[in-house]
Amino acid sequence: MLDGLVLYRRMAAASIAAQLRYPGTFVLQAAGNFVTTLLSFFGLWSLFHRFGSLGGWDIGMVAVLYGLVNVAFSVAETLGRGFEIFGGEFVKTGNFDRLLLRPRSTLLLLLGHELRLRPVGRFLQGAFVLAAGLHLSPHVGWATVWLIPWAVAGGAALFLGILIGQAALCFLTIEGLEVVNILTYGGVEAGQYPLPMFGRWLRRFLTWAVPIAGICYYPTLVMVRHADPLGMPMWFGAVSPALGFVFLGVMVWAWGRGVAGYVSSGS
Amino acid sequence: MRAYLSAFVLQGRIGLRYRIAVAAGLVAQLWFGAITLMAYASVYHHAPDAHAPLTLRQAMTYTWLQQSLFRLLPIGCLPSVGDAARTGAIVYDLLRPVDMWAWWLSSSLAWLVGAAVPRAILLAAIAGPLAALLGLEAWSLAPPVSMTAAILALVSFGLGALISATIVMWWNVLTARTLSPLGANAIAVPLSVLLSGMLLPLPLYPPWAQTLLLLQPFAGITDIPIRLYLGVAIPGGAGTAIVIQIVWLAVLTLFGRAWMRRTVDRLEVQGA
Amino acid sequence: MTRRIGNGCALNVRGFEAHAAVFQKARDAAVRGSSGMIRGTVAIAVEDLRKVYHVREGGSWRGRTREITALDGISFSVAAGEIAGFIGPNGAGKSTAIKILSGILRPTSGIVRVGDLVPWQDRRAHVARIGVVFGQRTQLWWDLSVAEGLGLLRDIYGVDPERFARNRARLTEALDLGGIMDQSVRQLSLGQRMRAEIAAALLHDPEVLILDEPTIGLDAPSKLAVRAFVRDLRRERGTTVLLTTHDMHDIEALAERVIVIGHGRILTDSPFQDLRATTLSERILEADFVTEPPVLDLPHGATETMRDGRSVTITFDPRLVPAQVLVAQLSAVPGLDDLRIGRPAIEEIITRFYADHAT
Numbered sequence: 001m002l003d004g005l006v007l008y009r010r011m012a013a014a015s016i017a018a019q020l021r022y023p024g025t026f027v028l029q030a031a032g033n034f035v036t037t038l039l040s041f042f043g044l045w046s047l048f049h050r051f052g053s054l055g056g057w058d059i060g061m062v063a064v065l066y067g068l069v070n071v072a073f074s075v076a077e078t079l080g081r082g083f084e085i086f087g088g089e090f091v092k093t094g095n096f097d098r099l100l101l102r103p104r105s106t107l108l109l110l111l112g113h114e115l116r117l118r119p120v121g122r123f124l125q126g127a128f129v130l131a132a133g134l135h136l137s138p139h140v141g142w143a144t145v146w147l148i149p150w151a152v153a154g155g156a157a158l159f160l161g162i163l164i165g166q167a168a169l170c171f172l173t174i175e176g177l178e179v180v181n182i183l184t185y186g187g188v189e190a191g192q193y194p195l196p197m198f199g200r201w202l203r204r205f206l207t208w209a210v211p212i213a214g215i216c217y218y219p220t221l222v223m224v225r226h227a228d229p230l231g232m233p234m235w236f237g238a239v240s241p242a243l244g245f246v247f248l249g250v251m252v253w254a255w256g257r258g259v260a261g262y263v264s265s266g267s
Numbered sequence: 268m269r270a271y272l273s274a275f276v277l278q279g280r281i282g283l284r285y286r287i288a289v290a291a292g293l294v295a296q297l298w299f300g301a302i303t304l305m306a307y308a309s310v311y312h313h314a315p316d317a318h319a320p321l322t323l324r325q326a327m328t329y330t331w332l333q334q335s336l337f338r339l340l341p342i343g344c345l346p347s348v349g350d351a352a353r354t355g356a357i358v359y360d361l362l363r364p365v366d367m368w369a370w371w372l373s374s375s376l377a378w379l380v381g382a383a384v385p386r387a388i389l390l391a392a393i394a395g396p397l398a399a400l401l402g403l404e405a406w407s408l409a410p411p412v413s414m415t416a417a418i419l420a421l422v423s424f425g426l427g428a429l430i431s432a433t434i435v436m437w438w439n440v441l442t443a444r445t446l447s448p449l450g451a452n453a454i455a456v457p458l459s460v461l462l463s464g465m466l467l468p469l470p471l472y473p474p475w476a477q478t479l480l481l482l483q484p485f486a487g488i489t490d491i492p493i494r495l496y497l498g499v500a501i502p503g504g505a506g507t508a509i510v511i512q513i514v515w516l517a518v519l520t521l522f523g524r525a526w527m528r529r530t531v532d533r534l535e536v537q538g539a
Numbered sequence: 540m541t542r543r544i545g546n547g548c549a550l551n552v553r554g555f556e557a558h559a560a561v562f563q564k565a566r567d568a569a570v571r572g573s574s575g576m577i578r579g580t581v582a583i584a585v586e587d588l589r590k591v592y593h594v595r596e597g598g599s600w601r602g603r604t605r606e607i608t609a610l611d612g613i614s615f616s617v618a619a620g621e622i623a624g625f626i627g628p629n630g631a632g633k634s635t636a637i638k639i640l641s642g643i644l645r646p647t648s649g650i651v652r653v654g655d656l657v658p659w660q661d662r663r664a665h666v667a668r669i670g671v672v673f674g675q676r677t678q679l680w681w682d683l684s685v686a687e688g689l690g691l692l693r694d695i696y697g698v699d700p701e702r703f704a705r706n707r708a709r710l711t712e713a714l715d716l717g718g719i720m721d722q723s724v725r726q727l728s729l730g731q732r733m734r735a736e737i738a739a740a741l742l743h744d745p746e747v748l749i750l751d752e753p754t755i756g757l758d759a760p761s762k763l764a765v766r767a768f769v770r771d772l773r774r775e776r777g778t779t780v781l782l783t784t785h786d787m788h789d790i791e792a793l794a795e796r797v798i799v800i801g802h803g804r805i806l807t808d809s810p811f812q813d814l815r816a817t818t819l820s821e822r823i824l825e826a827d828f829v830t831e832p833p834v835l836d837l838p839h840g841a842t843e844t845m846r847d848g849r850s851v852t853i854t855f856d857p858r859l860v861p862a863q864v865l866v867a868q869l870s871a872v873p874g875l876d877d878l879r880i881g882r883p884a885i886e887e888i889i890t891r892f893y894a895d896h897a898t
Contacts, residue, residue, distance in 0.1 A: 007694045014691055018682035025449045032453030039457055043467040047310055050471055051317045055309030098678050100643040102695050103667035109695075182298045190302050197309035198302070263659060264645040265593070 004108055011112030019117050026117060034121030037070060041129055044192065055197045060136030061224050062194065067130020068148075068216040069191035072155025073184070074123035079156070080163035082113030087170035096262070106259055107252065110167070139225035147219050147238065154241025155215035159184065161248035162210070168251065168258035183210055191216045196229050203230070211247055214240035270365055271373040289385055292338075296390055300334040304406055320470040324409060325497050329468045331408040332493045335390040336424075338382040340459040340488060341431045342452075344438035345375050349448030357443050361531050368524050371439050376432035383428075412498035419505050423492035426512040430487045433519040434459075440527045443534075464490040470499065478502075484519060487512040581652075582747055582779035583617040583640065588649030590635050590803075609635040610646070611803035617796075619746075620777040622769070624794030624811070626784065632803040633783050637751055640781070641671050653747055667696060670740035674752035677732065678739055679724045685735045686720045689742060696743040703742065710738040713768055730761030737768065741778075748772070750782045754789055766792040787882075822862065824853045826869055827877040835872065841865055849876075854883070 019026055044066065048059050077084075090096040090110075099109050130148075134140045166180040187210065195203055195217040206213045218237035221228055228234075304327050311323040321329060343349070348371065351357040361367055391408060398407035411417040438451040445451070460466050462485035469480045469490045480486060481501070491508045494501055501508045590610040610632045617623045627633050638644035639651060642658035642665045651658055658665045672678075679688040693703045711717055714734040719727060727735065733753065740748065750769070754762045770793060772778050782793060790797060790811070797814050799806040807814075824841075826832070827850045835843060835851065840859025845852035855865055862880055869875060 003697065010691055010694045014680065014683055014687055017687070018680070021682060025447060028450045028453045032457060036457040036460070039461040040466060042461070046467055046472045049473050050319060051310050051314040053310075053313055055306070056313045095676065097638070097641075097643045098673070098676060100662065101641055101666050101669075101671050101678070103663040103697075104695055105663075182295050186295065186298050186302065189299060193302070193306050198305045202301070202305065263643060263662075 004105070007104065008108060008112050011109075012115040015112070015115045016117060029118045030121045032121070033118050034125055037122045037125045041066060041125070055194060057194045058136075060133050060138075061220060061226060062192070063129050063133025063136065064220045064223060065133075065194065065216050066192040067126045067128075067133055068151055068155060068220060069188050069212070070122055070126030071130060072152050072215060073159050073188050074119040074126060075152065075156035076159030076163060077119040077122070078116050079111060080160045081116040082110035083160075083163040083167035085114075086110065086167035091170050100263070107164075107255065134223065137224040140223055144223045144225075147223055151215055151219035151241045154219075154244030155212075156244075157248040158211060158215050158244035159187070161244070161251035162187065164248070164255050165251040168255045171258040171262050187212045211240070211243035214243035271369050274370055274373040275377040289389070292386060293389055293393075296334045296337060296386070297393065300331055300390075300394065303330050308406075321468060321497075321499065324405075325499065326468055326471070327406060328409045328497060329464070329493055331391070331394040332496065333463075333465050333468075333489060335387040335394070335408075336383055336489050337465065338386055339379050339428060339431055340463055340465060341379070341434035341438065341455060342459050343435075343455045344442040344448050344451045345371065345378055345435060347374070348439045348442055349452075352442045352446050352448055355446070357446070358534055361443060361534055367531070368436065368527055372432055372436055375435040375439065376428065379431055379435065380428055409497075411496045416495055416498050419509075420492050420496035423495050423509060423512060424489075426509065426516065427488040427492050430484060430512060430516050430519065433516060433523060434484065434488075436523050437519070437526075440523065440530055443527075444530050459485060459488075462486065463488050464493070470494070482511065484515040487515050580619045581616050582619040582621070582654065583615075583781065584650070584652045585616065585636075585640075586614045586650040587612045588614070588636070588639065588651060589647045590632075590639065590644070591647045608803050610639075610649075612649070613800065613803070613805050615798055615805060615808055617779055617781060619779050620773065622773050622780040622782065622793050622795050624782050624784065624790040624797045625800065626790065626797060627800035627806075631801045633800055634751070636800070637749060637781075637783060641669065641749060642666050667743065668745055669747045669749060670743070670745035671749045672733075672736050672740045672751065672753050674733070674750075674755040677724060677736065679732075679735060681725045682723060684721050684723050685716065685727075685738075688724065688735075689739060692739055692742055698743050702744070706742050706744065707738075710741060713771065714738050715764070730757050730764075733757060733761065733765060734768075737765065741772070744776075745778065747779045747781065750780060750784075752784055753782070754784065754786055762786075762788070769793055820856060820858060821883055822855055822857055823881050823883055824855060824862075824865060824869075825879045825881070826851050826853065826875060828872075828874045829876045830874050832874070833872065835869075838864070838868070 044054070044062065045059070047054060048062075053059075054062050086096075090099065099106055102109060134145075162180065162183045166184075169180070190198070190202070190206060191212045195206065195213045198206070203213070206217075218228070218232065218240040220226075220237070221232075222234060222237035228236075307323060307326050307330070311317075311319070311326070319326075344352075348357065348360075351360050363370070395408035395410070398404070411420060438448075438455050441451040442448045462480070462483055464486070469486060470477070472480060481491075491501070491512060495505055495508060588610050589608070589612050592607045592609055593604045594607055613632070613636065615623075625633060625636070635644065639646050640653060640658060642662045645659040653665060654668060656665045656668070678692075679685065680691070683691070689707060692698075693700075698706070711720065714737060716734060716738060719731050719735065724732060724735065737753070748769075753769075754765055757765065766789065769780060769782075773780060780793070782789065784790060794811050796808070796810055798808045823844075830849065832846070832849060832851050835853075837843060837853065837855075838860050841853055841855035843851060844854045853865070855862075866878060866880075869878065
């Protein structure tokens with residue numbers, strides 16, 4: 001375990017060194033990432049500006065939601081790049097064989113494949129919006145701030161789980177499917193709106209199947225001390241980030257099945 | 268002329284080859300559309316007195332049309348140009364004895380149209396007639412307001428595709444200049460997503476930004492055609508809208524060609 | 540106007556089989572440990588290995604699956620410290636066997652032991668003890684320098700710092716890596732990269748080294764360097780080497796034993812000297828004439844294998860007919876224009892194996 005951490009640190013350092021070898025490109029990409037996410041918040045803000053509220057929710061609450069989901073996703077994007085490109089760069093090319101020749105867990109090797117710096121733009125912007133949202137919300141106390149790292153960790157686990165699941169799917173389809181973007185980028189998109197704005201089928205999906213609401217909507221309710229109009233008790237928001245880890249666990253299991261299948265079919 | 272035609276046909280065929288990708292993209296587009304629509308519905312219902320420049324029904328139709336035409340946006344340089352830049356083969360590309368602007372422009376147009384049209388037809392069929400049949404009429408894509416609006420919108424969409432291809436040409440030249448597609452792609456995505464109305468319909472942005480938003484080139488790709496389709500008033504009328512598109516097309520082509528010539532000159536001097 | 544006489548070859552193959560049988564017995568004895576006649580222990584033991592792929596035909600959803608037998612029950616063993624050549628044309632099952640031995644593919648049935656491990660059952664422990672070089676695939680990192688890549692591999696394989704420093708120094712010298720250590724892998728020539736790959740595969744002192752086409756695409760000096768290094772490695776460290784190649788010169792320079800595989804079966808498994816004594820000793824003489832060549836009266840041990848327009852191809856065994864005798868005889872034939880002597884290509888030899896074993 002400790003040994004694995006040391007190895008991960010080394011691989012991550014090497015990956016960072018490789019990215020910083022072309023600093024111009026890196027700066028441009030990080031800036032593009034920052035601007036893209038900033039603009040998407042500008043879109044949300046424009047809706048407020050025109051309609052006064054977002055389905056009855058004030059801007060502070062929406063900013064917290066937006067900040068949480070983006071910070072969590074940027075962490076997962078940073079860690080899980082190896083899974084994101086798995087189909088094209090490992091399965092299709094046969095390079096996964098090379099990985100199997102190393103005496104380490106394939107998960108660890110793929111995590112270490114690339115520690116991507118570019119999402120730092122999304123992270124900073126999300127953190128800024130999150131802070132602004134907490135500042136704007138009247139009921140936030142220090143007592144609830146402990147929820148932030150817990151919710152972000154759960155969210156990062158959830159999105160990392162989605163990326164691992166996407167990679168496991170590549171054993172079947174070879175190329176990563178655009179459909180999975182529904183859960184990554186689409187998940188971020190859905191996560192930044194308050195849950196009651198959606199129809200019932202979508203609410204259930206976002207709470208129990210791919211628990212995006214569990215890592216942003218419910219914890220946010222606790223942080224800003226707002227009762228759930230749909231009747232979920234307040235304590236749920238304090239434990240719901242665990243759903244992100246459950247989801248990650250299921251995806252890691254699926255990954256193990258995928259690798260076993262790959263080794264026995266040899267395709 | 269033949270050379271440009273064959274560039275068009277070839278690139279179009281490559282676009283059609285990815286049928287699974289089309290299906291997958293369709294599901295993704297429907298999903299994004301559904302989330303956005305539910306959010307708009309909630310927003311509109313909570314503020315019935317907001318006097319938005321688009322009705323809810325128009326905002327929904329606007330969103331579906333944007334989702335359908337997502338691939339028409341200039342979200343990066345032509346993939347083959349990016350590859351050529353990465354491998355260094357772009358030097359030979361640029362120094363070929365054909366009009367490289369016209370050559371790349373045909374490929375870029377085909378790349379956009381080949382990817383956008385099949386998706387647009389499928390998604391429009393699902394979000395329009397099929398949704399209406401399933402009893403989801405209130406959420407569906409509405410038909411154009413009139414025959415005139417339909418014809419104007421069609422002409423305008425055609426111009427929009429040309430503007431988009433011309434903007435892709437700018438990304439191509441930038442790629443040739445920096446010898447890497449990464450920079451061009453990094454700025455192409457935010458610009459096109461925001462300024463075309465993909466993220467939020469342009470008429471819904473704050474009033475002070477309206478004139479600026481209408482007069483920038485990205486509005487000509489999908490926003491202006493959609494406004495014509497919906498029959499939403501444009502300052503100066505439909506004629507002005509089309510003139511804005513034509514002027515941008517001319518300006519982008521003129522300056523783009525000059526920039527490309529300078530880039531080629533530089534390549535000839537440096538040799539790489 | 541092509542005529543083919545396969546008499547001599549058939550004879551050779553029979554010779555092979557006799558030898559193969561004798562050596563198989565000897566090796567089996569070595570495996571059981573009752574005799575020390577080859578070498579002590581067995582590094583790789585394979586018994587009745589089968590691999591059947593299920594391949595989808597037609598559409599991606601509704602297509603039927605078809606079975607393709609890549610390995611149809613192969614058995615062989617390689618003694619510790621031996622260099623075994625593994626040859627056969629593309630699609631023969633070579634790469635399937637290599638993948639199974641490397642632990643990245645699970646066979647349909649059969650027994651494989653490398654050391655005391657079953658490769659696919661304990662992948663991590665197994666791959667920590669072997670080194671693999673794929674000629675067409677890099678295990679280093681394109682964006683990192685060779686030195687940085689080796690450093691990462693040290694951590695991946697958990698090589699302790701002292702041993703790493705020692706091995707790195709040794710490999711740097713033996714493979715002449717000093718000048719390229721700080722270059723990124725992307726910038727290396729193919730020959731430089733291959734030397735770096737071999738160093739990368741040996742950092743952790745593997746007991747078994749698997750080389751898959753290690754000289755493919757290399758220039759002549761690089762090929763020589765790779766071969767010399769592998770020979771020294773075996774001599775100095777007793778590493779067991781399994782080598783696949785299309786280059787007959789690799790086999791000649793390195794292999795003590797040659798396993799020929801085709802259609803998923805082992806066609807022959809014999810010591811290199813035997814192969815050399817029979818098939819490899821064969822020479823080819825091409826004679827061009829200024830006009831239609833006359834009917835040739837060839838001595839015993841030489842056969843006309845092809846006639847194409849004005850040139851004739853003769854296959855001969857120099858132990859029965861010395862080249863100079865044959866040349867002298869042909870020089871006397873009127874109308875002779877040119878003579879060339881060469882050796883048959885590996886593909887040609889294997890094609891003939893096939894012709895005789897296919898049924």
